[in-house]
Amino acid sequence: MHRTTQYAIDVIEEKIVAGRSVKLACQRHLDDIKKSKLAPFMYRFDEEKASVIIDYAETLIIGEGEEKQPLILEPFQAFIFGSLHGWVHKETGYKRFRSSYIQIGRQQGKSMLNGVLGTFYGNFDGYNYGQIFCTATKQKQAMIVLNEMIKFIRSDEDLDEMFNIKEYKSEIDCLITNSTITALSRDTNSIDGFRPLLGIVDEFHAHKDNQMYKLLEGGTGNLNECLISVITTAGFDLNSPCYEMYEYCKKILEGVHSNDSRFVYIAELDKDDDIWDSSNWIKANPLTCKIPEGVKRMEDIANTAKEMGGSELRDFMTKRLNTWVQFADNQYMNMEHWKKCESDKTLEDMRGKTAVSGLDLSSGGDLTSLSLVFPYNDDNVRKYFIHSHSFIPKNKVAEHIQSDHAPYDMWIRDELLTITETLGGIKTDYKYIIAYLKKIIEEYDIDLELICYDPHNSSAFLYDLEELGYDSLSIVQSARNLNDATVDFRLEVEAGNVEYDKRNKLLTWSITNAKTVSNSFGEIKIDKDLQTKRIDPVDAIIDAWTQAMQQELDMSQFVTDDYLDKLGW
Numbered sequence: 001m002h003r004t005t006q007y008a009i010d011v012i013e014e015k016i017v018a019g020r021s022v023k024l025a026c027q028r029h030l031d032d033i034k035k036s037k038l039a040p041f042m043y044r045f046d047e048e049k050a051s052v053i054i055d056y057a058e059t060l061i062i063g064e065g066e067e068k069q070p071l072i073l074e075p076f077q078a079f080i081f082g083s084l085h086g087w088v089h090k091e092t093g094y095k096r097f098r099s100s101y102i103q104i105g106r107q108q109g110k111s112m113l114n115g116v117l118g119t120f121y122g123n124f125d126g127y128n129y130g131q132i133f134c135t136a137t138k139q140k141q142a143m144i145v146l147n148e149m150i151k152f153i154r155s156d157e158d159l160d161e162m163f164n165i166k167e168y169k170s171e172i173d174c175l176i177t178n179s180t181i182t183a184l185s186r187d188t189n190s191i192d193g194f195r196p197l198l199g200i201v202d203e204f205h206a207h208k209d210n211q212m213y214k215l216l217e218g219g220t221g222n223l224n225e226c227l228i229s230v231i232t233t234a235g236f237d238l239n240s241p242c243y244e245m246y247e248y249c250k251k252i253l254e255g256v257h258s259n260d261s262r263f264v265y266i267a268e269l270d271k272d273d274d275i276w277d278s279s280n281w282i283k284a285n286p287l288t289c290k291i292p293e294g295v296k297r298m299e300d301i302a303n304t305a306k307e308m309g310g311s312e313l314r315d316f317m318t319k320r321l322n323t324w325v326q327f328a329d330n331q332y333m334n335m336e337h338w339k340k341c342e343s344d345k346t347l348e349d350m351r352g353k354t355a356v357s358g359l360d361l362s363s364g365g366d367l368t369s370l371s372l373v374f375p376y377n378d379d380n381v382r383k384y385f386i387h388s389h390s391f392i393p394k395n396k397v398a399e400h401i402q403s404d405h406a407p408y409d410m411w412i413r414d415e416l417l418t419i420t421e422t423l424g425g426i427k428t429d430y431k432y433i434i435a436y437l438k439k440i441i442e443e444y445d446i447d448l449e450l451i452c453y454d455p456h457n458s459s460a461f462l463y464d465l466e467e468l469g470y471d472s473l474s475i476v477q478s479a480r481n482l483n484d485a486t487v488d489f490r491l492e493v494e495a496g497n498v499e500y501d502k503r504n505k506l507l508t509w510s511i512t513n514a515k516t517v518s519n520s521f522g523e524i525k526i527d528k529d530l531q532t533k534r535i536d537p538v539d540a541i542i543d544a545w546t547q548a549m550q551q552e553l554d555m556s557q558f559v560t561d562d563y564l565d566k567l568g569w
């Protein structure tokens with residue numbers, strides 16, 4: 001049995017301890033081997049090609065430490081390399097996987113994986129004049145990957161003759177193929193227009209945007225074979241492009257999305273695993289926790305994290321257990337609870353229902369947000385559906401994409417955000433909001449009871465609001481006035497009684513940005529850490545929530561035969 005397939009079998013048969021995500025990756029491999037016997041499936045597993053990179057890796061010498069020693073791959077490492085290079089197109093023989101996402105705990109050999117890939121693609125993959133890039137947010141981090149290759153090269157006299165190291169230029173020349181390996185940081189213009197045979201994106205969780213990844217990926221269009229390789233640990237920012245990719249890749253493993261050209265390997269604990277149970281740690285740390293000494297070192301780190309809490313706990317969960325954690329003492333919303341509230345429902349499902357609207361008005365060129373909160377009954381339980389939409393001046397879009405590290409252009413495309421073009425395109429024209437609100441009220445026959453607005457910046461808006469003909473209410477933005485709604489909204493989310501359109505990434509982004517601040521009485525409201533962390537959509541929801549949570553529902557919805565039977569009537 002080939003080592004790649006043997007690992008997959010051993011994981012599925014639980015001879016090797018692994019989390020659900022790794023099990024799904026292994027099952028995908030085994031299922032695809034079965035599918036490869038059938039004509040419609042375009043790929044097959046070539047054991048000989050899989051062995052080439054595995055055998056190459058085990059010719060390398062580890063020079064770090066007291067004495068040199070040969071590199072011996074762990075089973076999970078052989079699975080990764082074998083999968084990346086063994087799966088090929090049946091007709092062309094080209095490698096199947098053009099991108100990969102590997103997420104694993106700290107000190108589990110990420111740099112080694114990069115070092116093997118870089119040197120192999122550089123001189124031994126049969127491609128001449130190739131371009132290999134090691135990228136990171138900082139040059140120092142990019143050099144860590146390059147230095148791992150340099151250590152392999154300098155530890156082996158034969159290998160050293162095949163490469164020319166230029167540390168002063170952060171480059172390595174590959175003498176057999178005339179290829180180059182270059183370390184790059186966020187100076188993205190230097191790779192724009194290039195064609196990477198291999199692009200390594202190291203510690204992607206630290207990237208504020210996906211510009212570097214997209215530039216690498218964009219240069220591969222005309223290459224028959226290439227690999228954009230992301231190798232990272234989990235991170236702290238659930239608004240990051242890495243977390244978005246992580247969620248997408250999880251859905252590939254679950255079979256929700258289909259992407260035959262992306263390899264995924266995510267070593268993490270399962271959702272209900274006890275983080276203090278050392279027997280679970282190997283799921284995220286297959287290298288460290290394979291031996292008792294490694295588990296003991298982890299226990300020391302875990303005990304410190306448990307006793308100190310705070311940043312030590314966050315670091316232990318994120319870096320050691322490879323778990324994405326939006327961790328802050330004043331974080332407003334538990335994002336796991338929020339994610340469970342996502343729904344396929346839209347405004348169409350609220351046709352004819354009663355709503356309360358909330359408005360958060362910008363002072364100039366920032367976001368202006370509108371919300372509609374629909375209280376309704378579902379099987380005798382009070383529920384809420386949220387609709388959220390925002391507005392931004394046309395000439396401020398590009399500026400905010402850069403300053404906020406957020407995809408405003410994509411939100412415009414997805415009709416979550418409307419650009420306003422009047423008033424010079426630099427200040428939000430509130431007439432757009434009135435027109436939008438009037439349009440959806442008429443289109444969906446919404447019974448709008450009240451418009452709740454933040455009085456700040458509202459003076460120019462009140463006349464237009466009165467012309468709309470609906471009752472309005474000024475909501476003072478103090479912790480005392482907003483506390484009840486702020487707390488109740490969070491509790492209803494936690495209880496699973498809130499629903500929102502799962503396609504509204506702008507709303508989720510703002511929820512993630514929201515923190516809490518309190519007054520001397522312990523009453524809270526939401527705020528943000530940075531000016532670029534916008535929370536306007538959430539502000540608009542809470543404005544509406546102050547009244548929606550008190551709204552009387554149509555009791556006739558409760559009076560059903562089943563309900564009367566329960567009462568014994």
